[in-house]
Amino acid sequence: MNQLPNKNSPNTNKLKQVCYVVTGFPKVSETFIAEEALSLADFEVDCHILALMRGNFQLVHQSAQALIDQNIITYLDPPTKSQSLLALCYLLIKKPNAAFKTLLKALKHPLRWRYFQCLPFAQQLINDSVNYLHAHFADDNLRVAAILSEWTDIPFGFTAHRYDIFDDPLPVEEFTSLANNAHAIVTVSEYNKQVMLKRYQLKSEQVYVAYNGIRTELFQPKHQADADKKLRLLNVGRLVPIKGQDLLLHALKKVCDQGHSVHLRIIGEGPERETLESLIQRLGLQNYVELLGAQPQETVCEYLNKTDVFVMPSRSEGFAVACLEAMAMELPVIASNVTGFPEAITDYKTGILVGLENIDQLAEAIIWMIEHPEQRLTIGKQGRETVLARFTREKVTAGLIDYWQKSIQKKV
Numbered sequence: 001m002n003q004l005p006n007k008n009s010p011n012t013n014k015l016k017q018v019c020y021v022v023t024g025f026p027k028v029s030e031t032f033i034a035e036e037a038l039s040l041a042d043f044e045v046d047c048h049i050l051a052l053m054r055g056n057f058q059l060v061h062q063s064a065q066a067l068i069d070q071n072i073i074t075y076l077d078p079p080t081k082s083q084s085l086l087a088l089c090y091l092l093i094k095k096p097n098a099a100f101k102t103l104l105k106a107l108k109h110p111l112r113w114r115y116f117q118c119l120p121f122a123q124q125l126i127n128d129s130v131n132y133l134h135a136h137f138a139d140d141n142l143r144v145a146a147i148l149s150e151w152t153d154i155p156f157g158f159t160a161h162r163y164d165i166f167d168d169p170l171p172v173e174e175f176t177s178l179a180n181n182a183h184a185i186v187t188v189s190e191y192n193k194q195v196m197l198k199r200y201q202l203k204s205e206q207v208y209v210a211y212n213g214i215r216t217e218l219f220q221p222k223h224q225a226d227a228d229k230k231l232r233l234l235n236v237g238r239l240v241p242i243k244g245q246d247l248l249l250h251a252l253k254k255v256c257d258q259g260h261s262v263h264l265r266i267i268g269e270g271p272e273r274e275t276l277e278s279l280i281q282r283l284g285l286q287n288y289v290e291l292l293g294a295q296p297q298e299t300v301c302e303y304l305n306k307t308d309v310f311v312m313p314s315r316s317e318g319f320a321v322a323c324l325e326a327m328a329m330e331l332p333v334i335a336s337n338v339t340g341f342p343e344a345i346t347d348y349k350t351g352i353l354v355g356l357e358n359i360d361q362l363a364e365a366i367i368w369m370i371e372h373p374e375q376r377l378t379i380g381k382q383g384r385e386t387v388l389a390r391f392t393r394e395k396v397t398a399g400l401i402d403y404w405q406k407s408i409q410k411k412v
Helices: 028-043 064-068 081-094 096-108 114-118 119-127 140-152 170-182 190-199 243-256 273-283 297-304 321-328 359-371 373-390 393-411
Strands: 017-025 045-054 073-075 131-138 157-158 182-185 207-209 232-235 262-269 289-293 311-312 332-334 351-354
Touching: 017 028, 028 045, 028 064, 028 131, 028 393, 045 140, 045 289, 073 081, 073 157, 081 096, 081 114, 081 119, 096 140, 114 119, 114 140, 119 140, 140 157, 140 170, 140 190, 157 243, 157 289, 170 359, 182 190, 182 393, 190 207, 190 359, 207 393, 232 243, 232 297, 232 321, 232 351, 243 273, 262 297, 262 351, 273 289, 273 351, 321 373, 332 359, 351 359, 359 373
Parallel strands: 017 045, 017 131, 045 073, 131 157, 157 182, 182 207, 232 262, 232 311, 262 289, 311 332, 332 351
Antiparallel strands: none
């Protein structure tokens, strides 16, 4: 077993300054990135964030706000010609071999504008003594991380999540090339890893699985009873087709038609809101469903404590942080038996897994939860034990830092 870094002892690994490359910051649907970045400090690793665009400042989770308060966010704004020229001169002096080689490549490259846009930030990386670059999502973020690595000779890696593996934001050939040049390749589930090995002809030892860990201290179960004795369901996720809220509404209709007393809250926002509102009306579920919109983390925790069962019938997931948060709150989980879900949820031990898009099974699982209140509580407690054993933020970050360090040393 690899020896993991100890956050209470002097930092013996060489990683001191890590820079994340992300699409936008802050982004409420990517709180898991902010949590990971924030946790680096527990292991005496400083964090910088390069965002390709500005995020949504209307709703900012605590972890993202903590990073903003540290003033470590830089946005990849278009530089002036003089800024790029000065940065190029600086790099030619500080990193002559890498800078000259990259300049020759950039002049002929179809994305040469991106190469020159990155120059001022490449200079900043050198000034800040950053010694590792990590992109979240294998899309344009990965391209930028690779370009910065070329200019500076700083090692780079990336985490692939879901859409970047299955929806091809990068052509397969480009993904494969960048992956083989990367110093570290991470993904968030064993399922994803197997897909990547097959699709991009990678070797098993090239890809490390780092589950999306959570800070369990933020998720302390203090459940509040429901005077109406209704089974209280909760779903948390963006309102997009892949999250399957439409399936949940159809299943809820079947449950209600059988005379069961239930109430569903959905936390999240997205382009499917009007469609879901119309579906609620059409199914006659107005008195059974609340669409609460996007909410800060502390509000989500409050609702988790007012919930009996967490339901996530996604059509696909990288690895659902929301499920882990619910499990940490001792809630039994009903989820689709797809992608990474079975790696966290054991059927009828920490939750119930249902077939993909199987509305009948989803309804049956909800009814089982209604009819088995004692087993429901046991499942919830076992779910929290699973999270504490395998998915804490501290354990995941410790393993990640150790992997980064070993991968960099191996490739150098």
